Amino acid sequence: MKKKFVFIVVLILLLTVSFSGCGKTKIDVEQLFLVTEMGGNGYGSVEVKISDYYVDSLVNPYASGSKSKVDGNTLLSRNLYFDSLQFQITSPNQNLSNGDIVEITIIDNEQLAKNAKVKLSKNVYQYQVSFLPELKVLYPFNDYEVTFEGDNGEGYINIWGYVKAENGNYLMTSVECSAYDSAGNKLGNDRYSYEKHEGYSDEIQGLSNGDTVTLKLDYDKMSLAQEGYVMNQDEQIYTVSGLEEYEIVDEDLLFDSFDYEIHGASPNASMSVENKLPDDLYGYFYYTVYPDYDLEIGDKITITVTADQSRLKEAGKTLPGGSSSYEYELTEDILPQYLSSLDDISDTAKQYLEADLSDYILKIQADYKSSYEDVKGDYTRLDSVTVGDLEKVILLYPKSSMMDQIYDIYNNLIFIYEARVVTDDYWEKSETYDLYIALVYSNIINYPGSGLYVDSSKLFHVSMLDTLSNIEDEVVNQYRDKYVVSEIGASDF
Structure with missing residues (x-):
């Protein structure tokens, strides 16, 4: 019986030692966190951080004035544990009022907690907001002077002033005031409101009497609340008036x-x-x-x-x-075009051309009479020149690849005729020669609606030459590198 009693006593002592060695320190969450209230009633927020003082009481071996009974390894583990603690505010942390509850969730590492021999009193800490001061109300739009200037349809807005603190001084919080038209386009603050620059709509038009303009304030409400203030409104609508009216x-x-x-x-x-x-x-x-x-x-x-x-x-x-x-x-109905195809010459235009050419032929026949000309290599006085049948009609028009290099002649409409020349018998025996002559219209134009304009001032002739090939070399062949050449016989004209 005595042995049994001794065994029970020893067992109790062992259990006592065992439990005392495994005991965990409970962490009072309400002491672990320091909560600071910021702002004012209705516009508050909280800032949360871990209390260094409370943590020191659990990790400093001499925090209580005498050496802690907790061993050094455990104290070191506690340092690691507190360094690993994380927390987050899981309820809204803005626009808080006195009486609101803020929930703070603590996230810890179970293994580190075990090594540190600590345990949280709870994982969710509910804090009641209680000390937010009442804010003073500011009436910002009483501090702005808004005027509209300019002409109706071209008006602009002027905004003068700034939001003042209750004592009339500047606020520490920056307050920006911007104006917007009824479509939401941002307006500039003065006559330069129609300049195109970043942040301003390309569609902004001048203001007219009766238009509405909205002034909007942009500022940090929390910062303003820290100063002890709140705005009574952030927007104000104004109706444009006073602009000069014109027809x-x-x-x-x-x-x-x-x-x-x-x-x-x-x-x-x-x-x-x-x-x-x-x-x-x-x-x-x-x-x-x-x-x-x-x-x-x-x-x-x-x-x-x-x-x-x-x-x-x-x-x-x-x-x-x-x-x-x-x-x-510029369409074909507006802009005239240089004649580019013989097919574009209408029957009416042909009649005008024939009449104009006939008049010109009479003139040159008269001019040649008794004049001195080079005929068959001899400089000879002429008795008469008779322009005969039309041989062919030729059109020169620039090649598309050469158009940029053409600056003066955009077309030549060429009429090649036979010409009979009779020399004067005053000095020598009169001779008769069959030559060729070219009559040329330069830069002749087709006009919208009226067609080809026969301009006599653009008509000239090339001196008579011996053969058809000679005259073609002179008025056609030397231009083939730059111009498209099209021709028709006399019977087709």
Whole structure:
């Protein structure tokens, strides 16, 4: 019986030693964390960090004033454990009010906790917000002076001032005030609001009376709350008023009231524009066209009408923006073309050509009479020249690959005729020769609607030569490297 009693006592002592060696220190989570409230009531937040003082009490062997009974390895493990602790705020941490609950979840490493012989009192800590101060209300739009200036349809906004603290001083928190039109486009703060730069819409137009503009404030609400303030509103709508009213000139009228004049033809036409506005508008506008030279079918030109805006306003009118432009494509209905094909000569045009050529032939026949010319190598006085039958018709038009290198002659319409020459018998016996002569139209043009224009001023002739091949060498063959040559016989013309 005595042995049994001794065994029980020894067993109790062993169990006591065993349990005392394996005991875990409970970590009071409410002491582990330091919670700092920031901002003001309704706009608060919390900042959480681990208490160095509390951790020191668990890892410093002399924290209690006497040496800790916890062994050194355990204390070292505790350092590692506290370094590994993580936490996160799992409930919203903004716009907090007194009485709100913030949940803080603690994430620890079970193995490190075991080595450190510690245990969290709980893994979720609920903190009640209680000490947020009441914020003073600021009325920011009382601090801004907003005006609208300029002309109706071209107005701009001016914003003056800044949001002041209660004592009238500057706030530490930066507050940016921006203006937006009804479509949400950001407006500039002054007459330069229509410049195109980063952050501003390309579609911004001038303001008109009756438009609405919204001012919006951009600032850090938490930072402002730290200063003890809250804004009563972040946006304010203003109605545009006070802009000068003028009669707006109808742009359709402007672009229906000009004439254009074309010089030359595609592909090197030039163009000018003439103001044809009614008398009450004529002196206030001028027209320009760009580009205005080297024009060809398919090109696009821009006609711009610009107002003398100050004088126009004196007359009670305005053109928004001061100018307006319209783009036109040059089509075959607008731009004349140099004759490029014999097929483009209409029957009517042929009749005009024949009449013009007949008149010209009469003239040169008269001019040659009694003149001195080179005939068969001899400089001889002529008695008469009779231009006879038409031999052929030839057209020269630049090759497409050579068009950029042509600057003067865009076509030659050539008529080759037989010519009978009779020399004068004053000095020697009169002789009769059968030669060839070429009559040439240079840069002859087809006009939209009216067709080929037979311009006598563009007609000239090439001196008579002995043979058809001689005359063709002179007026055709030497140009074949740059020009397309097409021809038809006299019977086909």
